Amino acid sequence: MDPLASLVDWISLYGVLGLFAAGLAERVVPALPSHAMLVAIGMAAAEDNGSFPAAFIMTTCGSVVASLALFLFVRAVGPDISGKLLYGTGRLLGLPSTRIDRMLVSLRARDRSLSLIAQIIPTVRFVAPLAAALVRLNAWRFATGTALGIALWNGVFLTAGYTAAQWMPDLNASALAIKVLLLVLAVETLSVLIWRLLGRTNWRRTCSEDQAC
Numbered sequence: 001m002d003p004l005a006s007l008v009d010w011i012s013l014y015g016v017l018g019l020f021a022a023g024l025a026e027r028v029v030p031a032l033p034s035h036a037m038l039v040a041i042g043m044a045a046a047e048d049n050g051s052f053p054a055a056f057i058m059t060t061c062g063s064v065v066a067s068l069a070l071f072l073f074v075r076a077v078g079p080d081i082s083g084k085l086l087y088g089t090g091r092l093l094g095l096p097s098t099r100i101d102r103m104l105v106s107l108r109a110r111d112r113s114l115s116l117i118a119q120i121i122p123t124v125r126f127v128a129p130l131a132a133a134l135v136r137l138n139a140w141r142f143a144t145g146t147a148l149g150i151a152l153w154n155g156v157f158l159t160a161g162y163t164a165a166q167w168m169p170d171l172n173a174s175a176l177a178i179k180v181l182l183l184v185l186a187v188e189t190l191s192v193l194i195w196r197l198l199g200r201t202n203w204r205r206t207c208s209e210d211q212a213c
Contacts, residue, residue: 042159
């Protein structure tokens with residue numbers, strides 16, 4: 001049994017539109033394991049040498065479009081509703097409000113770089129567009145940082161799947177995804193530590209400038 005391979009077969013039926021839809025879906029459906037889907041798509045691309053660039057471009061475009069749509073929607077509904085949406089989504093994903101608060105402080109201080117970093121932290125990447133919209137981040141800065149972060153995220157997992165399939169053609173996509181998940185969890189732990197360090201640094205800088213802490 002290889003459920004990921006079955007998912008990729010379904011995506012393949014629709015060609016580039018299926019890849020674009022997969023990119024959209026991984027940003028709006030938290031239950032869909034993004035890294036696993038991308039690894040499986042990368043493995044499928046190894047069977048067709050010309051499909052890897054299309055897989056990278058279309059999945060990245062789909063994810064960027066979904067992120068920008070969320071960002072613009074939340075900006076349009078106003079701070080009250082967007083705040084409730086952000087913290088409510090955070091609770092569903094297991095993000096404590098204190099961590100979201102640090103994210104907001106960090107985004108205000110270092111918008112573009114933090115928009116990029118947020119896209120490579122598995123849980124944070126889902127709420128990053130909501131947080132960026134709540135603090136009224138510049139749309140262009142958010143778009144460029146997010147696009148770079150998503151390109152990095154997608155590129156890493158697509159390449160992992162593609163390379164693994166080249167070296168081990170009979171490898172089960174789901175089995176590889178589990179191994180990658182363990183690596184993702186380790187990287188996420190490190191990323192959270194870096195995020196907290198940056199957040200504390202920005203918080204201390206803000207406090208020293210405002211003389212209010």
